[in-house]
Amino acid sequence: MARANKSDIRLDTPKGLRQSAFPTRGPGSDRFGRFTESIARGMGTPWFLVGLTLFAVGWMLWNTLAPVEWRFDSIALGFIALTLVLSLQASYAAPMILLAQNRQDDRDRVQIEQDRQRAERNLADTEYLAREVVALRLAIKDMASKDFIRAELRSLIEHLDERDQVALAEAGEAAAPSAASAASAASAASALTERPTGV
Incomplete structure (x- = not known):
């Protein structure tokens, strides 16, 4: 089975579409990918920066102005807990952004392939129309004007x-000879009629 799967892999398959030893495809991975993509999109908005700034300012004000027994982070130690929270957030944000970027690369690869196929179809259609136009010109040239x-x-x-x-x-x-013969016949007939009967 493993050999059959290895033989199914083609070298011209894009790297992101190949199966790896650790399966990263499937409904669960796609759901996780959509989740990370939505988080990465949220981190790329101005509202995230405003919220993170308000969170950090509120954290520092609470741990500075609140009563000592209510404080959970020490200003004397340079807000170690805040630094830890922000480092943790940054360490998770970078892989999520990379995952979202990989998904976008896969979508771009599919879009490029579709654009290439569409361009090939357009080129074939254009060549067909050019041949038809040439055939029509030749047919019109042979037609009588x-x-x-x-x-x-x-x-x-x-x-x-x-x-x-x-x-x-x-x-x-x-008609001229027949008219001459008709005239001679008429003159002969008149000559016969003019001859005296007593002769």
Whole structure:
């Protein structure tokens, strides 16, 4: 089982996503991570600084002005308990801030990966659209323009007019001999009718 888990680890997996000997993933660790992150966020606000300042000032005023039997920290020893409390708070604050920063690094890594995938998709879409635009330009270049169609129609009309004129001229030449033969037949018929019957 351990060998199978080791073989599943890929070298290109980000370091924060790899499984370690001590499991740091799971619902419990995520809950703890959210908790530390919220504390680190709270420490990064001005209200935390104001509250910490008021706490330290109140501590020093109480241990300075309160009756001796009510004091729990000695001014003569330089407020050792206050120093201990503030050191303890600082020693816990630094790892919490680092944990929150690690979680933010993991989120940034995931965001960078998503941005990279989105950029690759955008690049592929852009290349596809560029190819489509080139194909459309080539198709439009092969299409006939309005001027070309008009010129072709004009030449076709001129050709049809010339053919009609030739047909009319041939029809006129054919009609001329038939008219001459009709005229000679008419003159022959009139000559027959004019001859006297008694001859």
